[in-house]
Amino acid sequence: KAGVTQTPRYLIKTRGQQVTLSCSPISGHRSVSWYQQTPGQGLQFLFEYFSETQRNKGNFPGRFSGRQFSNSRSEMNVSTLELGDSALYLCASSPGTSGEETQYFGPGTRLLVL
Amino acid sequence: AQKITQTQPGMFVQEKEAVTLDCTYDTSDPSYGLFWYKQPSSGEMIFLIYQGSYDQQNATEGRYSLNFQKARKSANLVISASQLGDSAMYFCAMISKYSGGGADGLTFGKGTHLIIQP
Numbered sequence: 001k002a003g004v005t006q007t008p009r010y011l012i013k014t015r016g017q018q019v020t021l022s023c024s025p026i027s028g029h030r031s032v033s034w035y036q037q038t039p040g041q042g043l044q045f046l047f048e049y050f051s052e053t054q055r056n057k058g059n060f061p062g063r064f065s066g067r068q069f070s071n072s073r074s075e076m077n078v079s080t081l082e083l084g085d086s087a088l089y090l091c092a093s094s095p096g097t098s099g100e101e102t103q104y105f106g107p108g109t110r111l112l113v114l
Numbered sequence: 115a116q117k118i119t120q121t122q123p124g125m126f127v128q129e130k131e132a133v134t135l136d137c138t139y140d141t142s143d144p145s146y147g148l149f150w151y152k153q154p155s156s157g158e159m160i161f162l163i164y165q166g167s168y169d170q171q172n173a174t175e176g177r178y179s180l181n182f183q184k185a186r187k188s189a190n191l192v193i194s195a196s197q198l199g200d201s202a203m204y205f206c207a208m209i210s211k212y213s214g215g216g217a218d219g220l221t222f223g224k225g226t227h228l229i230i231q232p
Binding site for chain 1: 146159160210219
């Protein structure tokens with residue numbers, strides 16, 4: 001099976017812009033979770049989507065949003081970018097039927113905000 | 115709230131030696147899963163091993179084993195016969211069992227930077 005894919009791999013934006021990141025899960029997986037990784041805060045959970053619905057959300061401002069399509073692909077959007085949004089954004093997929101399932105990660109998108 | 119503590123920021127180990135990476139966790143949930151991930155410099159998080167809170171036996175996956183001590187809330191990763199390619203960041207993580215409201219996402223520790231020396 002193909003793994004989780006994320007596009008683009010690298011992005012450079014300026015403050016105030018918005019950005020959309022894409023994630024395609026492993027075939028058959030219906031849950032997609034997003035994480036932000038920074039040197040200062042480590043890995044933090046953003047949100048999880050299952051069957052096109054947001055099931056849970058971490059402690060991030062409303063500038064961070066997402067959606068999931070009927071084919072389970074997910075997008076994450078960050079509006080009004082701030083310097084502190086520079087990070088590695090990782091998405092992970094799992095079957096979605098149990099909270100203890102292994103999540104498989106994609107290669108990540110490195111976002112730099114100037 | 116859940117918490118993962120990894121007390122070793124960095125470790126140097128000679129090739130072919132065994133290495134133990136420490137992880138302690140804190141949760142009030144009765145059912146949870148514990149994971150170890152490897153993150154090379156490329157950034158991708160690679161799943162290594164899983165241990166369920168009700169599993170009676172320690173999990174093993176090839177050269178990786180998880181030393182699970184539930185009473186001590188400890189889930190150490192043991193890598194046998196380390197290789198140069200094992201050099202990476204290692205993260206311990208946990209998640210609570212789905213309870214109808216959706217998963218809360220993985221809670222990660224700060225990680226241990228493991229360097230294997232030839």
